[in-house]
Amino acid sequence: MMSTEQSTHFRSEGDINTTPARQAWNQSLQDERTQTLLKRDEEVFLHQAMSTPCLDTLEGAEGIYLQDTTGKRYMDFHGNNVHQLGYGHPHVIKRVTEQMASLPFSPRRFTNETAVACAEKLTQICGGELNRVLFAPGGTSVVGMALKLARHVTNNFKVVSLWDSFHGASLDAISVGGEACFREGMGPLMAGVERIPPAVSYRGAFPRPEASDEERDVHYADYLEYVIEKEGGIGAFIAEAVRNTDVQVPSKAYWKRVREICDKHNVMLIIDDIPNGMGRSGEWFTYQAYDIEPDILCIGKGLGGGLVPIAAMVTKDKYNTAAQVSLGHYTHEKSPIGCAAALATMEAIEQEQLLAKVQKDSQFMHEQLERMKDTYPIIGDVRGIGLLWGIELVTDRSTKERAFAEAEAVLYQCLNDGISFKVSQGNVIQLSPPLIIARDDLQIALNIFESAIKQVSQTFGYAIND
Incomplete structure (x- = not known):
């Protein structure tokens, strides 16, 4: 077993499956059918980090719930970010079923009404100057297309990205990604990538605790300009408007400054909104919450309604x-x-007025999680937007030491109690429920989460403020 220090960078994208806590969880699954299917899975699939061995077996998914082989249901607060509409949304199923019966496939040299209408609708909800579309099977492919377009337009092949970023798992995507776990042992990758620190206010590379909320992270944008000027030949800057996995939410001032820098130096701004697009921020796309416009937008995951893989540039x-x-x-x-x-x-989000709902849910989540932070010192930071929230657990608020074991304990207690989410960076609980979740169900989920936080605090000897 690798040490905590050696394995820390492997925890960046999600909870890893090689810890004693995961082994204990797998052993707790007593159902014979479950264990048989897990064993068959382990014997036939190529093993890879964070997915083998699997967490459980599923036989159903509906609305906000996953259902395992024994009939146990989990509220899905992870969903690989495809679950904005939950699972089995009737409008999506109806439209896809109708399409399957009429035109199931369109060879590349042909077009069709559905594809054109979809592209037109996308440009409508993007607004501004974003009016040209290319579809692809998945988000990683879209990132590759965006990098190619930026090279073609600027005649510059160099790219700036952020440390700790994730843009997909293909060789070109991990080349611009900032997570070492995906580059481990891969040898030479795409040349010309410069990485800079992300705008992190809680434990960032250059913290400014004395600054106001709108000025706390602008200096990270200045670092971008420094690299552009020093390096030369930069064609693009690629980033998530809001970091999805451990939920880093920059200020508006940061993104305004980034947009100004890119315009000044003729650098294309690529926003990767693959995990957060389609309403998670309370806007159609996360960049809209910052009153900026990218040169290229990458979307995917939730675009297919939790049913069909599709992405777009x-x-x-x-x-x-x-x-x-x-x-x-x-x-x-x-x-x-x-x-x-x-x-x-897109039709369902409009018909059900989910953007306005998410904005209201965001305020509710903020109030509930801040109250928990006041009560439980194990919570070092709470940050989020819309229905995307990160709760960072620490052993000590002054040192900000990451609470790895405690975060895992919270994860598995919540799984026992019927909520599925993931842990990023080893200590950040990421909560991203379906946008359709009812307020009563959201309250139930938060009650379960708080109960786990309280239990873990007591088990590990942390104070609780009454």
Whole structure:
């Protein structure tokens, strides 16, 4: 077993599955069918980090719930970020079923009404100058397309990205990603990538605790300009508007400054909104909460309504200059089924007024989690936007030492009690429920979470403020 120090960087994207706590969880699953299926899975699939051995076996998913082989249900507060509409949303199923019966596939050299209508709708909800679309089967592919377009437009191949960022798991995506766990042992990757520290106010590389909320992280943007000027030949800056995994929420001033720097130096701003797009921030896309506009937007995951894999790159008409280049050239480039799911997802979000709902839920989550922070000193920081929240557990608020074992204990207690989420960086509980969740269910989930925090605090000897 690797030590905590050696394994820390492997914890960046999610909870790892090689700890004693995970082994104890797997051994607690007493159902014979569950253990049999887990064993079959382990024997046939190629093993990889964070997914083998699996956490449990599933036989159903509906609404906000996952259901395992024994009939136990979990509220899904993770969902690999595809679950904005939960699972089995009737409008998405209806549209996809109708599409399957009429036009199930469209070869790449043809177009179809559903794909065109989906692209038109995407440009409508993006607004501004974002009016050109390319579809792809998944978010990683879209990131690759965006990097290629930026090279074509700027004639510069160098890219700036953020440490601790995630943009996919392919070789080009891990080249610009900032998580060492994905580059481990991979050898030479794509050349020309410069990484800078992310705008982190709680435990960042250059903290400014005395600064106001709107000035606390602008200096991280200044670091971007420093690198652009020193390095030269930078064609793009790629980042999530809000870091999804451990929920880092920069200030508006930061993103305004980034946009100014990119404009000044003719650097294309690529916003990766693959995990957070389609309403999680309370806006259609997270950049809209910052009153900026990227040059290229990457979306995916929730775009397919939790049913069909589909992703999209959206850019501006002035960058429609690569007619002789195959930026994507994917088999399912204008998938009628994928586009039907995406179009239905956008329709459902509008019909159910989910953006306004998420904004109200955001305030509720903030109030509840801040109250917990006041009560339980094990909670060092609470941060979030919309229905995306990070709760950072620490052994000591003054030193900010990460509470690895305590976070795992909270995770498995909540799994026992019927909530699934993931732990990022080893100590950050990430809560991202479906946008359709009812307020009563959200309160139940938070009660379960608080009960776990209280129990773990007592077990590990932490104070509780009455």
